[in-house]
Amino acid sequence: AQSVTQLxxxxxxxxxxxxxxxxxxxxxxxxxxFWYVQYPNQGLQLLLKYTSAATLVKGINxxxxxxxxxxxxxxxxxxxxxxSDAAEYFCAVxxxxxxxxxxxxxxxxxxxVNP
Amino acid sequence: xxxxxxxxxHEVTExxxxxxxxxxxxxxxxxxxxxxxTMMRGLELLIYFNNNVPIDDSGMPEDRFSAKxxxxxxxxxxxxxxxxxxxxxxxxxxxxxRELNTEAFFGQGTxxxxx
Numbered sequence: 001a002q003s004v005t006q007l008x009x010x011x012x013x014x015x016x017x018x019x020x021x022x023x024x025x026x027x028x029x030x031x032x033x034f035w036y037v038q039y040p041n042q043g044l045q046l047l048l049k050y051t052s053a054a055t056l057v058k059g060i061n062x063x064x065x066x067x068x069x070x071x072x073x074x075x076x077x078x079x080x081x082x083x084s085d086a087a088e089y090f091c092a093v094x095x096x097x098x099x100x101x102x103x104x105x106x107x108x109x110x111x112x113v114n115p
Numbered sequence: 116x117x118x119x120x121x122x123x124x125h126e127v128t129e130x131x132x133x134x135x136x137x138x139x140x141x142x143x144x145x146x147x148x149x150x151x152x153t154m155m156r157g158l159e160l161l162i163y164f165n166n167n168v169p170i171d172d173s174g175m176p177e178d179r180f181s182a183k184x185x186x187x188x189x190x191x192x193x194x195x196x197x198x199x200x201x202x203x204x205x206x207x208x209x210x211x212x213r214e215l216n217t218e219a220f221f222g223q224g225t226x227x228x229x230x
């Protein structure tokens with residue numbers, strides 16, 4: 001069955017610093033991978049998704065993620081953090097064995113941006 | 116489109132009472148998902164529907180939980196009887212089936228507190 005592991009439940013960076021949120025996946029078939037963001041008291045909003053067309057995926061708000069099959073990773077990055085990036089970020093995978101349509105989420109990483 | 120609409124946004128109920136959460140998916144979406152979010156367990160998929168038919172309910176924690184989708188524009192998640200450990204934020208999400216890498220769109224969630 002497919003799964004994702006997010007390393008680090010909390011990440012803290014200074015405003016203007018690089019943001020790196022880690023996600024490793026486990027899937028026996030080529031996965032479809034997603035990053036979602038959740039602002040306080042809100043639902044989840046899609047940041048970006050891996051579609052197999054390109055290994056480097058650009059999303060909204062300056063975020064991007066790189067799919068590395070050899071490392072089974074899909075880490076999320078942003079060159080320069082902004083205060084408004086403070087939120088919780090979730091990596092998700094779909095399509096495991098049997099081609100399941102369901103999305104399985106990681107535990108989430110809460111990003112704090114310090115002034 | 117108004118997006119996925121959930122009601123109520125907040126629900127406080129006493130232990131033993133029946134609770135019904137409601138969801139209106141985005142028009143034209145074939146898939147509907149119910150998730151539960153807690154600090155301890157993160158985002159858990161409870162059940163999902165395809166064209167109003169339940170496909171996978173393996174995440175439903177107990178028989179006290181039930182979900183229905185009587186038509187393409189409405190779904191309910193019912194807990195009877197409710198218990199304090201059911202306190203969580205419940206999210207509904209919908210997705211159009213185009214390809215397996217199609218993302219899910221989330222509602223704002225219902226925050227349930229059982230006292």
